[in-house]
Amino acid sequence: MIADFLQYDFIRNAAFVGLMIGFLAPLLGVFIVVRRQALIADALSHITLAGIAASLLISKQIGAFKMLNPVYLGMAFSVTGSVLIERLRKEYKHYQELAIPIILSVGIGLSVVFISLANGFNTDLFNYLFGSIIAVDSSDVWMVLSILVVVTIAIVLFYKELFLLSFDEDQAQVAGIRSRFIQFLFMVMVALVIAASMRIVGILLVSSLITLPVAASIRIAKGFKQTIWIAILFGETAVITGLFTAYYFDLAPGGTIVLLSALILIIVITWKKYRYAFQRSKEA
């Protein structure tokens, strides 16, 4: 069955990309969630959508632009958005979360304008919104692979700094850590991973792949490193089974993956509850 599943190029592409984002999204997700910034992923994904809509619009006007993968312009928008969020957070020191709805609504606003300029939806855009297996081509595989390599190296190199910064900003400063640089680097990584993920899960669902596995992992893990590993395990499980299910039942992969992530979350929560009840009844 798996051999059958992998015999088509497009499925193989989707499977590679799936494996990579199943690793990347929860990895960054852990750092995002522990800072209580889960919504940042939403803001950035909507800005990414604006970039993609812009790219589709331009290629309608200028034929040569079709050669360029729209994800690149999406990425450019998303990185710009992440820089803007940082600036806004400085501007509103005591209302830092305001940056998120501001960027989110600007992203949607831009997208809607670009889409209407291009005279409405087409299937391409639909695929970006909800994800698709068929749409993944080999240029996507290479792009996601480069992002995987860059982001993984950056996380390994800056693990200490990212960890300390997430836990305690004052202490990070006393330890002489260049917080602004690290924070900037991190936001750029988030922007890249969002752009990488959305081919398969779609823009509207990217943030759930970033947060749901972490939400489940955080319930049961001991320590930060373990939280990361378990989140990745959950992410990969959801992506692999999700792609598989989506292919056989002809469903949108994004939705399937997200629902499976939610299922994992429910199982974890129930298991924890049940386990406590079980322990208590044993003690009684």
Added chain:
Amino acid sequence: MESSVVSINNVTFSYQERPVLEKINLDVPEGSFLALLGPNGSGKSTLIKLLLGLLPLHQGSIHLFGENVKKFRAWHRIGYVSQKANSFNSGFPATVFEVVSMGLFGKIGMFRFMKKSHKQRVMQAIQTVGLDEYTNQNIGELSGGQQQRAFIARALVSDPKLLILDEPTVGVDASSVDDFYELLKRLNREHGITLVLVTHDMGPVTDLVTHVACLNKRLHFHGDTHEYENMDNRELSSFYGHPVHAMDHQHD
């Protein structure tokens, strides 16, 4: 002659327009244990942040181990537990081991990894504060007093010569507080660590500290514990702005 670990000269500071500190002069001799006293809003935390370089210093000067704070880089020689340390995100998934390791990150430096020797140091620091059993527990699962010990361990792990604690016992129950102060005493007397303890309750630390400084925008008093005890109540009242009795804090 004793040398100063911290020397603060003529420091004046204001947030926006409002002055918070005026003409502060304060020396902390090596090996001493200073209690920095003052009511809420008297500028204690602000002074600490200035000497850690967390706030920009515009008037006056601060020297740490003889070096100007603006040029100071050897932050691993200073351990700091902030007033906010016990209001951290208690759902944060980090074990005691991981939290304590953070204290070494500055010393290890960028692009380098924790080595075995670092891990041993972390274990030692955890032992010093008596949290061995909890090494692999999530920090959020510990009691307030235990969490505070974990933060002390984090401050201690880089082997600092100066330890600064900003109201470390807020929210810690009385019996844990006693143990905690016992620990501080040991660090000061046995390990020779210079300590600065910010508090607004002198009672429980009277026998512990060697020096006292009373701050309320200006430095109202600075001297050793004897001088503080001999100061009459009128002086203290003028400092707090209402009548108090120096030895009124009954403890135990």
